[in-house]
Amino acid sequence: MQRRRLPLLLAAAPVAGALAQPAADPVLAEAMRDVAAMPGEAAALIEATGPKGRLRAAHRDTAPIFVGSCIKTFILAAWLQEVEAGRLSLDETLPVDDGVRSLISPVLGGVSGTVSARTALEAMISHSDNTATDIAMRRVGPARVRRLIAEMGLAGTRIPDSTRIMISTMAGAPPGTDLGWAGMRAIAAGDRLPGTPLPVINPHQTMVSTAQDLCTWYERALGGAVFAQASSLAEFKRISSWADAMPRVSLPDVMAYGKGGSIDWNSSQAVAVAGQMIDGPVRATFFWGANWPGEPDSAPAVIDRLAGTLRAALARAVAVLA
Template sequence: MQRRRLPLLLAAGPVAGAVAQPATDAALDEAVRRFAGLPGDTAALIDATGPKGRLRAAHRETAPVFVGSCLKTFILGAWLQEVEAGRLSLDEPLPVNDEVRSLVSPVLGGLTGTASARTALEAMISHSDNTATDMALRRIGAPRVRRLIAEMGLAGSTRLPDSTRIMFSTLAGAPPGTDLGWARVQALAEGQATGPMLPVINPHETMVSTAQDLCTWYGRALGGEVFAQPSSLAEFKRISSWADAMPRVAPADIMAYGKGGSIDWNGTQAIAVAGQMIAGPVRATFFWGANWPGEADSAPPVAERLAATLRAALARTIAALA
């Protein structure tokens, strides 16, 4: 796999193939400032190229933040690499039962039986289904996904849990690495913790990354450096385009590939989105993320501000570079 990949272009930024020093743009910088002005910890990055050159705007792009389901893109990427190697299939049936059932599973959470790996991966990305995520992780193994993260040079600041259910168990006070089982995890949703609750960013089980890491990933994955076969890249794009966050943050009628994530846990809120927009000859890799103390009712206005400022930033990018 490493033979197919180019070294990280740290000086050039995350957009694959970009070599010119980036310019700045007042309107783009203002969109970043509007988002960065939210309370709590925020991080943002846009790195874009087009016929008129390259633009870059950033805020705390190397700061670790809780990104939640944004990391599910690495599970999809690792699975497709295993399909290329002949070790996994998109058609193989995966069990759906209480052994893998997890909180926040709008597609597969109430079902029992089997679902194809393709269906699980689609549910994992399109609706952020955590049961689907744990089905995939149980089959491929978290160490395999972490290996992909390490091969991308991102292991120092991007951290994937063993499963979403183990992460919820750990956050609720279970010994690190413990899976409390479905019945007890269900009780967590009612506030029945098993011990002192951990913060969402902790040394044991978490979903943390940086703006720079996720932009690097999408720049390289969508730039053709991760997969050996065009069909794998096409499948990665197809499923990544289904993420429900993409139409919310991309300008109208513009294609975007990526994944969003969020959490509401013990007085902590987090929301993030990462991906790449392609508008004709303009390609923009992006990350917007915020972590803040607050209850669930504080999340909708932050989500709206995230979507509005990122959509404005991407629209400005197109206007400046096309």
């Protein structure tokens, strides 16, 4: 979801012929110390390869983190797999109405009618549109997306049935309840909640993953291990490159694929970004994220600090490995 109110392992080494075992790098060590000093609970992981070897740096890479819209990458991939199987199409039309409308929908929030599946998937990734997300999730099915996650062995990753059901549950509705569009508007307006609010990481409906899970995912997905057809991988890359978080964390004029996410809920904040940057011969897969108690005005400084340390780590990977 986009932001709206609602011990260190280090590596880098030259190599001759084959990739060498990694050794510590002082720049990456400093980046991990900066992540560790973030408020609340933070996690980070960068794994990179290039002509001169490989590097790895991590902080709490297996810890559960609320990652918000980072999980939307799995919905996109599941849809493309269903296209390969002939059960779905990118050209089919999907209804947009109050039956599926959700909060934080900068593209489809005011739209009524139909859109193509391709448009919905693009809006879901490029602008993190939650109505687009719930349209796609309803059609492909949360069970299908969870099956993909399980097949990839991503045991630390959990997704909700929909963004609307997740918001309903966090607002105190019985688990699995959909309060509908009227309920979403009441929550956004600050009306009385239906029950005791739950934290963003809860046993029922959440968007949780780990740095290791998301880096493993992007290594496999972008490496060709998820799709049977080259055209599906090309479409996954095309849409994933549109995510608005990528230009903020990647190096200038360098291609990156991935997804970011964040939330402001009940005096708690979360921000995360995951993906892969490719700069010439260097391929760097990354996750940076933090969850902390605080009000919305605490978020910009944390986001800028996370983005700065990630960009520095990616620049170091290119400098060391190219």
